[in-house]
Amino acid sequence: MTRKSQAWESQNETDSSLVANSLETLVEGDVSLSGEIPREQTPALVLDHISFEFQSQHVLSHLHLLLPEGGVTGVVGVSGSGKSLVLKMAAGLISPSKGRVFYRGNDVAMMSEAAYQRMQSQTGFHFQDAALWANMSLWDNLALPLMAAHPSMDEATVAHLVQQALDDAKLRINPHLRPAEVSLGHRKMVGYLRATMNQPALLFLDEPSSFLERGSQRVLLNMLSAQKAKGVTMLLATHNFEYIEALADSIAVLDEGQCVAYGPKSDVFDRDDARLKRVLRELM
Amino acid sequence: MLGSLGQSVMRKASSLMYALEFSLFLMKETLFFHRRKRIGIRVLVMQILFTGVEALAIVSLLSLGIGAVIIIQGAQLPQFLSGDLLYRILIIVITRELGPLLTAFVVIARSGSAISTELGNMVVSHEMEAYLSVGIHPVAQLGVPRLLGVTLSMVLLTVYSNVMGLLGSVGVSSLITHVRAADHFAALFANMHFADVAVSLTKAFVFGVIIAITSVFHGFQVQRAVTEVPVQTIRSIGRSIVFCIIADGLIILLTALGVAS
Numbered sequence: 001m002t003r004k005s006q007a008w009e010s011q012n013e014t015d016s017s018l019v020a021n022s023l024e025t026l027v028e029g030d031v032s033l034s035g036e037i038p039r040e041q042t043p044a045l046v047l048d049h050i051s052f053e054f055q056s057q058h059v060l061s062h063l064h065l066l067l068p069e070g071g072v073t074g075v076v077g078v079s080g081s082g083k084s085l086v087l088k089m090a091a092g093l094i095s096p097s098k099g100r101v102f103y104r105g106n107d108v109a110m111m112s113e114a115a116y117q118r119m120q121s122q123t124g125f126h127f128q129d130a131a132l133w134a135n136m137s138l139w140d141n142l143a144l145p146l147m148a149a150h151p152s153m154d155e156a157t158v159a160h161l162v163q164q165a166l167d168d169a170k171l172r173i174n175p176h177l178r179p180a181e182v183s184l185g186h187r188k189m190v191g192y193l194r195a196t197m198n199q200p201a202l203l204f205l206d207e208p209s210s211f212l213e214r215g216s217q218r219v220l221l222n223m224l225s226a227q228k229a230k231g232v233t234m235l236l237a238t239h240n241f242e243y244i245e246a247l248a249d250s251i252a253v254l255d256e257g258q259c260v261a262y263g264p265k266s267d268v269f270d271r272d273d274a275r276l277k278r279v280l281r282e283l284m
Numbered sequence: 285m286l287g288s289l290g291q292s293v294m295r296k297a298s299s300l301m302y303a304l305e306f307s308l309f310l311m312k313e314t315l316f317f318h319r320r321k322r323i324g325i326r327v328l329v330m331q332i333l334f335t336g337v338e339a340l341a342i343v344s345l346l347s348l349g350i351g352a353v354i355i356i357q358g359a360q361l362p363q364f365l366s367g368d369l370l371y372r373i374l375i376i377v378i379t380r381e382l383g384p385l386l387t388a389f390v391v392i393a394r395s396g397s398a399i400s401t402e403l404g405n406m407v408v409s410h411e412m413e414a415y416l417s418v419g420i421h422p423v424a425q426l427g428v429p430r431l432l433g434v435t436l437s438m439v440l441l442t443v444y445s446n447v448m449g450l451l452g453s454v455g456v457s458s459l460i461t462h463v464r465a466a467d468h469f470a471a472l473f474a475n476m477h478f479a480d481v482a483v484s485l486t487k488a489f490v491f492g493v494i495i496a497i498t499s500v501f502h503g504f505q506v507q508r509a510v511t512e513v514p515v516q517t518i519r520s521i522g523r524s525i526v527f528c529i530i531a532d533g534l535i536i537l538l539t540a541l542g543v544a545s
Contacts, residue, residue: 093413113421120419127417131410135402145418147323194418204417 042105044069044202044233050089050099052082052257060085060257062099067202070231074244074265077254078282083237084128084206086254090235091125091204092116103202121149124195128206130187132179138190139175142166145197165193170219184211192220202233209240221246241284255279306423306504307497313424314431323420324429331433335395336440342394346386347445351378351452359460370457371475378449379480384487385532387445388495391438392524396499399430400520403503404513412504423504431496438492442484479539487535491528498524 045067052060060082067073067090075083088094090101092108101108103119111119132141142162146153166175169189179187188211195203208224209217217240224247228234236247244251244265252262253276261268261276268276317324354377358364364373403426406412415422454468502520506512 088413091417093416117419117421120417123417125414125417127410127414129410131414133411133414134406134409144323144420148418148420151320151322194414198418 042069043067043102044071044104045090045235046100046102047086047090048100048102050086050096050101052085052089052094053097058257060089060096060254063252063254063259065090065235065252065259065262067233067235069233070228071249072228072234072236072247074248074251075235075237075254076239076241076244076251076283077279081254082257083254086252087125087204087206087235087237091123092119093125121145121198122200123202123204124198124200125204126192126195126206126208128210130179130184130191132187132191132194134179137176137178138173138182138186141179141190141194142175142197145194149198161197165197169193169223185213185216188212189216189220192223196223196227200232203227203235205234205236205238207238207240208236209238209243217242239283253279303501306501310423310427310431310497310500311493313421314428316424317428317432320424320428324425327426327429328433331395331430332437334398335391335434336437339390339394339437339441340444343387343390343441343445344448346390347378347383347448348452348455350382350386351449351454352456354378355453355456355460368471368475371472374450374453374472375476375480378453379446379476379484380487381532383446383449384442384484384491385528387438387442387488388491388528389525391434391441391492392495392521392528395434395437396495396524397517397521399434399496399499400503400517401513403500404506404516405510407504407506408508408510408513423500427500427504430500431493434496434499435489435492438495439485439488442488446484483535483539487532490531490535494527494531495524498527 043066045065047063047065049062049064050060051058051062063086065073065086075086077083085094089096092101092103092111095109103111103123106115106119108116108119132138133144136144139162142165143158146158146161162175166173169192171186171189171193173182173186179190182190188208192205192208195205205224208220212220221243224234224236224243228247234247236243238244248265250262250264251268253260253268255275260279261271261273269280321328351374354374358370358373364370406422406426412422415425450472454465454472457463458465458468499520502516502523505516505519
């Protein structure tokens with residue numbers, strides 16, 4: 001069930017002590033995952049054994065990830081392995097059929113509408129197909145997240161920040177065009193800028209480099225490296241191993257809705273596992 | 285057999301509850317529109333332009349034509365064109381009944397279908413998820429301005445439709461009876477009661493709310509595929525017509541009960 005279809009249901013605030021206990025159990029209970037994460041640090045995001053079923057079919061089974069603050073976790077897998085689904089469940093856009101997602105210690109499914117919107121204003125989601133709002137100009141696509149997160153921000157400041165974002169991305173396009181009037185590559189770049197307009201602490205990136213030519217891929221990689229340097233936590237789904245090499249601290253490898261390996265990047269690449277090696281061969 | 289019947293009833297009841305919850309949420313959010321008017325005002329203005337202003341031509345044609353046709357058909361009865369009966373019939377038929385109902389049908393055909401289609405396509409292209417991802421509630425952001433825009437346009441269009449309908453009838457009856465149009469108008473206004481206007485505006489308001497909520501609801505019912513969009517649009521049109529006719533009947537009944545008591 002998508003979040004949109006249940007969004008008007010009033011939800012109770014999280015019982016913080018319950019969540020704290022759950023997190024303690026999660027971190028301590030999974031030695032292989034907690035090795036990289038300092039005990040005293042609350043993870044930015046926890047995917048607690050999440051599963052997703054669609055029409056009685058298991059699309060994703062028991063995925064368990066911990067995203068430390070400031071870390072970059074890569075999600076790799078062949079097309080249809082469930083990467084985008086993982087990102088959408090992690091971002092609270094889709095509710096998992098089983099399991100829970102904790103954002104900074106709070107169960108996303110139990111958040112009130114206000115808390116959920118606060119979480120969304122602290123996170124950014126870069127969609128695989130850009131998902132720009134078709135009935136608005138590119139400029140408005142960038143201005144709207146700012147105005148939503150900062151209702152009292154004046155027009156001049158909004159305009160300044162939008163222009164600055166366009167300049168930083170070296171985007172030479174007419175921002176007053178609608179998304180349908182520019183190339184998919186440009187839409188992707190604007191989609192990335194929209195996701196980062198509010199300086200998110202946590203960034204979800206769904207195939208960020210797809211549909212971009214080499215030059216734009218490099219520009220985007222530089223921008224993502226800058227985000228990493230600033231301490232932004234990232235969950236990155238990609239086929240592009242250049243991005244994984246440059247950005248990811250740990251990776252999760254998905255195959256047919258199951259996580260076949262998860263851990264520090266170098267550790268996963270060195271593992272001697274036939275299924276894992278087959279998936280990596282298909283990807284490289 | 286009994287089990288599947290029970291499951292079907294449970295599913296229907298669950299769907300009904302869901303639709304009611306959605307409607308109540310949309311109406312509740314409408315009360316707080318002022319809080320997000322900065323980002324919702326443009327959608328509201330566009331909705332009024334599309335639903336109200338751009339529908340003026342077709343509403344004019346329809347209302348003038350219906351007003352004229354009532355006189356032409358009524359002229360076959362000699363007593364129809366004599367005395368105040370003509371004016372009361374015109375007011376009751378046009379102002380109380382045909383004005384709001386025909387306007388509702390025009391709005392359903394133009395705007396209701398457009399709203400369901402647009403919202404459904406936005407779901408498929410992940411634009412709703414994009415709203416959620418930046419902390420904007422899509423139902424509040426997209427549904428509320430449409431509810432306000434359609435309802436306001438529906439009320440204004442109904443007033444316009446009533447005027448045009450009466451104008452069409454007066455124009456034709458002036459030709460037939462050789463009474464000056466100004467005299468016809470004076471007689472019409474003399475025979476118009478406050479209740480006629482109140483019933484007309486009440487119907488317009490209720491129809492507007494029904495059309496907007498039904499269209500928005502069905503737009504949001506699309507889940508994944510583009511093929512779901514026309515299915516939901518057809519449902520939206522059919523249900524809007526049915527709900528408007530039911531509401532029309534209820535308002536007539538309540539009015540009649542009010543008059544009787």
